[in-house]
Amino acid sequence: MRILFFGTKPYDEEFFTALLEDSRYGGLEFKFIEPNLTAETARLADGWDGVCAFVNMDLGTRTIELLHECGVKLILMRCAGYNNVDLAKAGEFGITVMHVPGYSPESVAEHAMALVLTANRHMHKAYIKCRENDFSLSGLMGVNLSGKTAGIVGTGRIGAAMARICRGFGMKVIGYDMYHNKELDFLEYVELDELLAKSDLISLHCPLTESNYHLINSETISKMKDGVILVNTSRGGLIKTADLIQGIRDGKFFAVGLDVYEEETGSVYEDMSDQILGHSTMARLLSFPNVMVTSHQGFFTREALRAISQTTLDNALAFAQGKSSGNEIHGQ
Template sequence: MKAIFYSTKSVEKSLMLHANNQRHDLVFTTRTLSTETTSFAEGADAVVVFTNDNVTAPVIHKLAALGIRYIATRSVGIDHIDRVTAEKYEIKIANIPAYSPQAIAEHAAALALALSRHLVQASQQCQHFNFSLNNLIGFNFYGKTVGLIGLGHIGKAAIPIFKGLGCKIIGYDILPGQNLPDIEMVDLDALYKNADVISLHIPLNEQTEHIIDRTSIEKMKTGVMIINTARGSLIKTTDVLDALRTGKIGYLGLDVYENEHGLFFEDHEADQVRDPLLSELMRMPNVLITPHQAFLTTEALEEIAHQTINTLNSWEN
């Protein structure tokens, strides 16, 4: 099978080639998939994409015209793929059901701990030989209540991490009746009301888009910490900014951003015009943003490569 990989990073290429073991004809490009780059897929059977690729109806229409029969994404989420259009053209879609969920869960905890102890601010001060302790007072996680929204592979991996810090864990999931140790299952309103820290681990769909907005924020504790390592559009950024300004939200940790498409995964340091919402967020000392890197561990990348090649194997067979 011939497959073209879009949005390929250098480290991914070597791992994919190793996992492939010369079985499939693999072509790699650093370019993202769009209507302008569909021509790269000419002669291929499958395209392999990532979350920043534009797999919309016009793109799929062009891919179908080239004879593409398969689309695989190197991610758990498939919200960037127009599944209805793919089904119309009988193009099969596959994702990575799970890959090192500990990588995402650990990054969520890292964001939370760094925020709680002002580690970025402290490091910046020390680099200027400013060793003052002013404005660096943090809080203990021990005894705090952590609310996990979404208890799939990643949410479940987060439970022992926060439990190990001495936290009480409460959780909400759309699937009722989960019997999990070390966690109390609650409804969303109870989670909003009681959690000191809220961490999002759910997919993006019509039901979850802007699950964190003005209405849900009003139900939360004043000074709540919100962590999002899932999908940017789970949070309505303008509402969160308002809550940060008033102090209703005390801390915000993001590895994803509502308007990250075309921005994250690339170097935009030289841009003259920058996203105004993101710029305002990053000026706030109680906000920590990372560039969609929660998945970026050696173990996770190896598992993504292995499962992607297995998907191609299955389709070929």
């Protein structure tokens, strides 16, 4: 089984290569290349049995068509998300798509809380002030989390981990999800409108679907408390950025933490420090003193990368042996 890894960074090579010492994966051959998988680069996969891609890559209709022409039979997503994959087209061509549904939910949840704390207590600003020998407290006032209400939108593995963290901070935790997580006996499930109205902290932990695209918009923002803290470590498309910016300008939010955003495709995981960004919404978000932005790094811990690598190779091994790993994704 020959697999071409697209868009690889040094840390990808480190964790995947380390697994080659395991004899179970002896029948797998893979190569790491730097370009992301797009319609422009798909033909690089000619002669390979499978490709491995990440959440920031374009696996739309044209890319899938080209992969089919190259003889690719397997698409391995080394991530949980697959909203960028044309599953229907892959199914039409008999291409199997597999992902990593769970790796380290705590890594994302802990990053979500790090965003909450940083944006709330202005840690990023405090660090810069102290480096410049400015030890004044102006502009650094935050709010207590203890005793407040945390609203978790999506209570799967990551949302559940975030709920437990919030409970540990002494917060009342409420949640919204079509499917109730019975393990969260301390969490009260409510309708979305009630969660928006009651929560002092709202944390998004749901996959991006057609039904929840731009879930956070001018209408839902208007239902939130004044001074709410909003955090998104899930998918950028859950938030209508223009409406979020207007809400920030109107003083609706005490703090906002974003690890994902609508315009991240093409720039996320890339060093663009010597370039002028061609879009304006990111520049506007970064201009607000109560907004904290990171580069889709919620997954980025050693434990998570190790789990992602192992599950990805287990998926490839199962496919090569004609077995199911349980991580196949099927189109609607």
